[in-house]
Amino acid sequence: MTSKLRVVKFNSEIFTMFGIETVNEYMDRFWAYLKTNSFRNTFFAALGSVFLLVFIAYLSLDYYTRHGSGAPVPALKGMSVDKAISTLSDQGFGYQIDSVYVPDQPPGTIVEQDPDAGTMVKQNRVIYLTMVTRLAPNVTLPDLSDQNYMEAAATLANYGLKIGDTSTRTDIANHILEVRFAGQVIKPGTKLPKGSRLDLVIGNGIGASEVEIPDFTNQDLDAVKFAIKNGGLRVGTITYQGTITDSSNVVVVSQSPAKTDSTSKTSFGTPINLTVSQAKKTDAPGN
Structure with missing residues (x-):
């Protein structure tokens, strides 16, 4: 209170x-x-x-x-980048250019624009352009050796590569035997421009045919491997005799199967087992 x-x-x-x-x-x-x-x-x-x-x-x-005033954005898609820049400059617009690789599109062609054609914008507005790059990015060739034609075609498409010419070669399997680019055999891991066309050599799957058995004795091991693969045969087991100190001077001293008076042919895809030693290619076996 x-x-x-x-x-x-x-x-x-x-x-x-x-x-x-x-x-x-x-x-x-x-x-x-x-x-x-x-x-x-x-x-x-x-x-x-x-x-x-x-x-x-x-x-x-x-x-x-300046509400309600402005100019329409010109249609630039399909133009060359030089013509698009000239058009924007003549109409008082700025521009900014990005690039992207697009197969089957001429380099330097405008493929996207922002804002779209016909949009009313103010003078000096920056128009964003996307053009096809002049240089394709590199991609890595995948391993196609265990794939048939359909599988290889899908794999190459995923990597942005294309199939050019195809040919067949007698082989026990029907998978990809060789991949060629510009006439040269290339190996998995090779860097190629995206969109490149590759030629494929494919086995015909015929395994009953026979080929002559070459005599590989006293020949360089690397040359023998190449001859075996290109002769429709396969490299089998390699046995080393003695100590190998120089891998560039390794020769074949024996093989199995070997050519004899009674056996001169074998089936496609037959593995050739090799015995090798340290020697020069001019040396005779056993010396």
Whole structure:
């Protein structure tokens, strides 16, 4: 009770300080002021000032952005990059160019644009262009040796490579025997430009045919391996005699099967087992 009396006394002192005896008298004076012409004039003047400022800001923004004005973006797809740049420059547009590789599209051709053709934009607007790159990215040739033609075609397509000419060669299997690029045999892992055309040599799956058994004795091991693969045979087990200190001077000292008076032919795909030793190709076996 004492606290309330103190608050009332404090409030009374404040009103007394401003010449107001009671709260009711203060409220009466406040409502009376709201009804005066002075208040109404001040209120409407302030409200009008706010609307005027908003209207001026709107007009200024509309003028600054030039709302409703502009020019249509020209159609640039299919143009050469030089012609597209010239067209944009003549019409007062800026440009920014990115590149992408697209097979079967001439290098330097515009394939995408942003904004689209016909879009109304302001002068000096930057138009983003995508052109076909002049250099194809490299891809790695996958291993196709265990794949047939259909499997190899799907694999090459996934790598962005294409099939050129195909030929067959007598072989016990019908898988890919060789991959050629520009007339040269290439191996898995070779880097090629994306979109390159590769020629394939495919086995015909005929295993009953026979070939002559060559005599590989006293010949260089690397040359023998090459001759075996290209002769429709397979390299079998290689047995090393003695210590090999120089791998470039390894020769064949015996083979199985070997050509004899009674056996001169064998079936395609037959493995040839080799025994090799450290020697020069001119050395005679056993020397």
